[in-house]
Amino acid sequence: MSGDSRFLGLVYLSPYIIGLLVFTALPFAASFYLSFTDYNLMSAPVFTGIENYVKLFTSDRTFRKSLWVTLVYVFTTVPLKLAFALFIAVILNYKLKFINFFRTAFYVPSILGGSIAIAVMWRYLFADVGIVNMGLAAIGFEPVNWFGDPTNALFTITLLRLWQFGSAMVIFLAALQSIDKSLYEAASIDGAGKFATFWHITMPLITPVIFFNLIMQMVQAFQEFNGPYIITQGGPLKSTYLLPLYIYEEAFKRFDMGYASAIAWVLFAIIMVLTVIAFWSSRHWVYYAGDKRS
Amino acid sequence: MTDHALSTPLSVDREAEQILKAQRRRQIISATLRYGVLFSVGLVMLYPLIWLIGASFKPNSEIFAGAGFIPHEGTVAGYVNGWQTSTPYTFGRFFWNTFLIVIPKIIGTAISCTAVAYGFARFDFPGKKILFASLIATLLLPNVVTRIPQYLLFRDLGWLDSFLPLWVPSAFAGDAFFVFMLVQFLRAIPRDMEEAARVDGASTWQVLLFIVVPLLTPALISVCLFQFMWTMNDFLGPLIYISSVDKFPVSLALKLSIDTTEAFEWNRILAMSVLTIMPALIVFFVAQKYFIEGISAGGVKG
Numbered sequence: 001m002s003g004d005s006r007f008l009g010l011v012y013l014s015p016y017i018i019g020l021l022v023f024t025a026l027p028f029a030a031s032f033y034l035s036f037t038d039y040n041l042m043s044a045p046v047f048t049g050i051e052n053y054v055k056l057f058t059s060d061r062t063f064r065k066s067l068w069v070t071l072v073y074v075f076t077t078v079p080l081k082l083a084f085a086l087f088i089a090v091i092l093n094y095k096l097k098f099i100n101f102f103r104t105a106f107y108v109p110s111i112l113g114g115s116i117a118i119a120v121m122w123r124y125l126f127a128d129v130g131i132v133n134m135g136l137a138a139i140g141f142e143p144v145n146w147f148g149d150p151t152n153a154l155f156t157i158t159l160l161r162l163w164q165f166g167s168a169m170v171i172f173l174a175a176l177q178s179i180d181k182s183l184y185e186a187a188s189i190d191g192a193g194k195f196a197t198f199w200h201i202t203m204p205l206i207t208p209v210i211f212f213n214l215i216m217q218m219v220q221a222f223q224e225f226n227g228p229y230i231i232t233q234g235g236p237l238k239s240t241y242l243l244p245l246y247i248y249e250e251a252f253k254r255f256d257m258g259y260a261s262a263i264a265w266v267l268f269a270i271i272m273v274l275t276v277i278a279f280w281s282s283r284h285w286v287y288y289a290g291d292k293r294s
Numbered sequence: 295m296t297d298h299a300l301s302t303p304l305s306v307d308r309e310a311e312q313i314l315k316a317q318r319r320r321q322i323i324s325a326t327l328r329y330g331v332l333f334s335v336g337l338v339m340l341y342p343l344i345w346l347i348g349a350s351f352k353p354n355s356e357i358f359a360g361a362g363f364i365p366h367e368g369t370v371a372g373y374v375n376g377w378q379t380s381t382p383y384t385f386g387r388f389f390w391n392t393f394l395i396v397i398p399k400i401i402g403t404a405i406s407c408t409a410v411a412y413g414f415a416r417f418d419f420p421g422k423k424i425l426f427a428s429l430i431a432t433l434l435l436p437n438v439v440t441r442i443p444q445y446l447l448f449r450d451l452g453w454l455d456s457f458l459p460l461w462v463p464s465a466f467a468g469d470a471f472f473v474f475m476l477v478q479f480l481r482a483i484p485r486d487m488e489e490a491a492r493v494d495g496a497s498t499w500q501v502l503l504f505i506v507v508p509l510l511t512p513a514l515i516s517v518c519l520f521q522f523m524w525t526m527n528d529f530l531g532p533l534i535y536i537s538s539v540d541k542f543p544v545s546l547a548l549k550l551s552i553d554t555t556e557a558f559e560w561n562r563i564l565a566m567s568v569l570t571i572m573p574a575l576i577v578f579f580v581a582q583k584y585f586i587e588g589i590s591a592g593g594v595k596g
Contacts, residue, residue: 008498009417013425016410016473019466024432027443034442088335091328104582105336108343111578111585115527116545117567120552121346124564129358131345138361163339170586215434223438226529230549244438251442252534261442268439275434 034261041255052262062238062246063263069154070243070267074221077158082213085165086206089172090198103170110166119230122160123147147232150239157227157240168213175209176202204287211286215278222271243267350564357560372561373569379547380554381539385566388547395460395532395543396525402465403472403521404514410467411476412502416488432470445534459535460528464521472517479513480506516584519577526574544570 010017035052039045056063088106092099112118126132126146133143146156179202187197225244228234234241243263251260341363348363350372356365377385413419414426448459467473488501496504507514529545536542542550548563548570555562578585 006419009413009419009422012409012413012417012498012502013419015406015465016413016429016467017425019406019463019468020428020432022447023444023463023466023468024435024440027440027447028435030443030446031439088332091331094328096325096328096332102332102336103586105339107586108575108578109339111523112343112571112574113523113527114529115571115574116529116548117570120548120563120567121342124349124357124560125342125345127358131361134361163342166339219434219436223436229529230552247438247441248530248534251445257442257446264439264442268436271436 031261031264034258035265036262037258039256039258041257045258048258052259053266055259056262056266062241065238066241066243066246067266069239069241070222071270073154073158073224073240073242074218076155077161077221077224078214078217080158081162081165081217082168082210084162085168085213086172086210088165089169089176090202092169092173093176103173107166107170110164113164113167114226116226116230119160119226122156122227123231126156126159148236150237153232153236153240157224157231160227160231161221161224168217171209171213172206175206179205207286208288211278211282215275218274218278219271222267346564347568350561350568352561354558354560357564369561370565372559372563372565375559376551376562376566376569379551381547381550383540385544385547385569387540388542388544389569391541392526392543392545395457396522398457398461399464399525400518400521402461403467403469404518406465406467407469407472407476407517408507408510408514409502410473411480412506414473414477415480416485416498416506429470429473433474441534448535454535455537455541456535457541460525460531469521472521475517476510476513479510483509512584512587515581516587519581519584522577523574 034045036047036049037045038048038051092102096102109118124130128143128145128148132146136143144152147153183201183205184197187201192200223244224242225248228240228242228245229248232240234245244267247260247263247267250256250263345361345363348365349357351368351370352365353367353369353371356367379385379388414422414429444459444463448454451458453459453462483506487505491501491505492498527545529549532543532546533549536546539547539550544566548566551566552563
């Protein structure tokens with residue numbers, strides 16, 4: 001399309017460019033600035049230097065607790081979810097009957113995903129007299145205090161997100177199905193066992209997808225809000241008080257916008273550092289074949 | 295050849311048969327294991343939803359009385375009472391509000407993302423690389439970091455307690471994921487037809503409208519469906535921006551009914567939960583293909 005002005009493409013991009021500036025770049029910079037201020041919406045922001053951050057890391061025990069449970073939550077939920085999604089995808093990848101039925105059944109919970117109706121349902125399932133405890137009783141276990149006990153509450157939310165492993169699984173399954181079958185035949189002729197085949201052929205070929213799922217699930221898990229907000233309200237004893245909940249309450253309940261921005265930036269920094277580590281390490285474990293896209 | 299076959303000792307045949315048998319047995323065992331795992335996982339996946347639907351038709355006294363999902367004394371009291379809500383409005387009003395949020399948002403998303411993806415996939419212009427990199431960066435940027443200033447911006451614009459903060463960013467191709475997905479899709483479509491049309495004197499926007507959009511339709515349907523699901527499920531957005539009950543979408547209305555009635559009327563909450571997820575469930579089952587394709591092609595959060 002040689003006759004066109006070289007700026008024609010930018011015309012089509014103009015909504016994006018405006019949106020990027022107004023709704024992303026500007027707020028991004030503003031939130032960084034706000035994190036160094038005291039701002040309660042009543043008067044103009046007052047620049048206070050690193051005071052918010054000093055307070056966060058020296059005297060704010062709620063923050064310390066919240067940061068800890070967030071890290072525990074992410075580092076349990078993400079690996080468990082990915083491992084389970086991959087495990088099921090591998091089973092579904094065998095030539096099985098009803099594969100479409102199973103794929104759909106496993107995907108439905110993910111589709112309803114963040115809906116608060118699902119969080120509501122979770123409260124009923126895991127209630128003291130709910131069907132989960134009934135099931136445990138039926139096979140001879142003591143009932144578990146899922147939400148009332150600080151040691152279990154966070155895990156109950158992890159279970160909710162594990163139940164939604166479907167979207168990661170569908171992505172894994174698509175990757176597994178795209179692997180060239182002749183590679184497996186070659187491996188079997190060479191006498192490779194199932195585990196060797198999986199480890200040396202399947203795994204390297206799906207590392208780009210593992211990487212993609214890892215980043216996406218991690219960024220998402222760090223921002224978990226609906227689960228704890230509806231199911232436990234952050235309790236008991238702040239054991240499910242994830243950072244997004246803390247940010248929400250500081251910003252929109254106590255209207256302490258400066259302090260909330262500082263917490264948001266700490267959360268952002270953690271996500272960034274982990275993403276950068278993942279990208280950097282991916283050189284060593286992610287395998288890109290000639291035309292693989294990811 | 296026949297000679298050779300005849301000279302084969304009988305024992306070898308038997309051995310081969312035994313090996314085959316053992317193989318078949320192993321296959322049956324592993325198939326049973328696989329189906330066992332799949333069925334039990336499927337049960338765990340679906341039973342909560344089946345229970346939810348069943349329990350919404352139970353009287354309150356029955357909800358925690360047993361693990362079965364079939365009500366002994368079925369009742370629609372939960373639906374009738376839940377629909378009335380404890381506010382001056384019925385749940386119908388909240389559904390209407392939800393659609394008032396969802397539909398313009400989908401339209402804005404589809405139009406803006408198509409134009410932007412077309413720009414990225416078919417044109418060269420200064421700064422393209424940086425802009426595309428910014429798209430990927432936005433994809434990874436956690437919303438949590440921009441939320442507070444966005445709120446302040448919308449407050450200064452006087453948009454609080456309206457649907458505008460929920461509509462407008464999407465109308466500016468704010469959902470980078472969809473742009474990315476459409477760009478990927480467009481790159482895979484050959485340009486011959488577009489170039490032929492250009493030679494015949496069509497303008498770029500005519501090409502976009504009459505050639506690219508029809509080719510892009512399956513991908514656009516995926517975009518609309520995902521946006522529908524995500525917006526239906528969105529809770530934090532309305533929670534921050536919508537404060538009057540008469541503008542509540544169902545997600546906020548459900549939260550409100552938990553706060554006001556959960557202590558005693560469980561079936562009401564469950565019934566309204568079922569209604570809340572129904573649109574998403576129906577759309578999913580009707581258009582499943584597009585979801586699976588969309589998610590497999592681009593990879594998706596969720």
